[in-house]
Amino acid sequence: MRNTARWAATLGLTAATLCGTLTGSAHAAPAAPASLYAPSALVLTTGHGESAAAVNPARAVTLTCAPSASGSHPAAARACAELRAAGGDFEVLAGPGGALCTREYDPVVVTVDGVWQGRRVSFERTWSNECVKNSSGSVLFAF
Structure with a gap:
């Protein structure tokens, strides 16, 4: 026993x-190395209309910038580099460009929602037409 x-x-x-x-x-x-980076993942949409609330998006892309650039955005690496250079300020990137455009009124709206370097972001901008939108020169909004 x-x-x-x-x-x-x-x-x-x-x-x-x-x-x-x-x-x-x-x-x-x-911890995995990915946890060392603050998350940066965005969803960008574009459509024709005066506001995002009144329009169904014609196109949507994703953009992830940390730990590396990826997503369905056609120029993810360059778009992430622009965002970093602008300090995450979408207004700076959406600023006026130097292109000459027609005065045609066919509004284009772009929205950005998600997380940039760990903080929640939401941005909406309406341009008078596609040419004015593209004249900003930012790769971020060229999708």
């Missing part, structure tokens, strides 16, 4: 030690 109790105690301590070691090593693993 005494040997049975010793064996049971030994097995119990061995199991606890093994399980404790396995559990401890799972928590002690270093």
Whole structure:
């Protein structure tokens, strides 16, 4: 009887030690490198109309900038570089361009929603026509 109790105690301590070691090593693993970056993931839409509320988007793209540029945006790396250079200020990138455009009124609206460097962002801009939108020179809005 005494040997049975010793064996049971030994097995119990061995199991606890093994399980404790396995559990401890799972928590002690270093974090993945991706967690070192603040998230930067955006959804951009465009459509014809005076506001995003009144229009169904004609096109939507995704843009992820951290830890590396990716998404369905046609020039993801350049768009992320522009955003970083502008400090995440969409107004700077949507500013007036130097192109000569017709005075045709066919409004184009672009929206940007998501997270930029860990903070929630929402942006909407309406241009009088496609030419004026493209004259801003920003790759971010060229999709």
